[in-house]
Amino acid sequence: MPDFPNIILYAIPFFILAMLLELYVTAKQHIKSYETKDAFSSIAMGLGNVMLGFASKALVLLVFFFIYDNFRLFDIPVAWWSFALLFFADDFSYYWFHRISHECRLFWASHVVHHSSQHYNLSTALRQTWSGGFYTFIFWLWLPLLGFHPAMILLQMSISLLYQFWIHTEAINKMPKRFEAIFNTPSHHRVHHGSNPIYLDRNHAGILIIWDKLFGTFQPELEDEKVTYGLVKNIKTYNPIKIAFIEWWCMFKDAFTGRKSVKNRIKYLIKPPGWKHDGTGKVSDDLRNEWLESVGSVQSSVKENSFK
Template sequence: MTLIDMMQNVLESSGLLPLWHLIAPWLALDERQLIFVFATPVFIAVAFWEYLRIRHDPRLMDTREAIRNFALGAGYQVTELLFAGIIAFPLYAFCYHHRLFDLELNAFTAFGTFLGVDFCFYWMHRASHRMRWFWAAHVVHHSSERMNFSTAMRQNATNIFNGMWIFYLPLALIGFNPVWIGVAYAFSLVYQFFIHTTLVGRLPGWLEQVFNTPSHHRVHHGRNPGYIDRNYGGTLILWDRLFGTFVDEDAQDPPRYGITRPVRSNNLIVLWTHEYVDLFRDMARPGGLWSRLKHLWKPPEWERPASMDENSPHERTHSEY
């Protein structure tokens, strides 16, 4: 019996599988999606434990925001469950059909899948900060001014439509089974949930050298000038060290969380869409088609000059976005 068979048996005995078939009869739950379904109660339990520890400190916890974060996460999971199979899967199937190598699942290829997914996550995450189209979806995750486990659930329901999953397609083309890719990705996100906290300090040195830790990820969520666009790693921090994006947490400069242009709204739709609105508003400004399209792949802080002179672009500093 496979992992997905066991998970589906549990869902069926609990009465949840018929409900799923009622909601989305054209889709079958895959391993990646089932991992998220079963991990969510664990996330809620751990977040509640943390809540009891920090609920009296408004700098660390706001009850209404924590509930809102889980609502944002629920929206993300619903769109992933409903649309991943009909948007992303056909392209993964196409790449895997034309794969370069036939790879059997063994200890070596399992480790290769983990390493490949983590490498692709680094570049996907880096692009999510440095290309505005991807930032439009990712920004909601960074817009909270608190760092706790509920922040990990603060995701955008538009992610599946935004296309960040394309960064993993080369793995299927190489010959890694899309199911393996999905499972490795799911476990990576489960791991990353547990690094969204202020309750865990620095870990032993070798762990801090190799793995993404709460200390490293607090830096990533900081809006301090020296922390912006750093520590993109998923499970491993090795890629940041290799590609020059690593910064250590400085006790003299503790992270200040959030984005430098805060969103003054608690409306879920606004939180999901505000950066898209700003992006398309900027693209609608007069100018040539090419100059307008540049907003899609330029960094979030990039602006076209008022004179529309593309040969002398003006760029905002990080502190201005």
């Protein structure tokens, strides 16, 4: 087995220094991006993720090796070109994991943790799930099946996670246009963390923004629409345990209480957040369409008044 380092653990001192630098820069720019209780909640979630990560990674390695040893289609060596292929394959997997995590409540129950802060800074990047690592790896199962070594896959997943740390900031406005066109950036990811209807469920990229552009989920950050961070309905707690599990509680409560058909109970697990069996719920597409209609009617009104 290749002896690859756990780069996330080595990066922890860098995370701390980067947050201190960001705090200094944003203060100079008069940007109030940090709130003490919120930041400590994010850091607590990150520490919990690292500790639980030892167990979840053991499970992931076990499953990956089972597929790799018994069912792999090709023998892909550990080489520079295989890492180049894996870079794109992993990023493609991440895009679909991330997108489904917004479109299926079972996956949203763990991913919502990362969106639960109403602030956007480098500490928000540390606000990671305590439960997702035990089942979201299914989006990467095709990689050991192809023949990529499990250790290579885990290393590339860590590289992707490490890349995404720096994009959680308001200290950087825009990167050069060519960079913005290909890679995920602070501007693109600010959109992803927005609760504004136009920004909901957009920009699911890990490293490359090209997947969002290819599959129709790209949304640029608009100058006249400042990002409002957080959830459509914020959970309003700094308790790490509540942050980690409140959506699981709400999902199971919706699914298994009250008078509903078995079909509707299952739908509460697989339908998007906001869906309700009685038709009273609104998912992100509904909210976005309502917003676009309201903007369109306002623009039409302005045009009509300008001709009077």
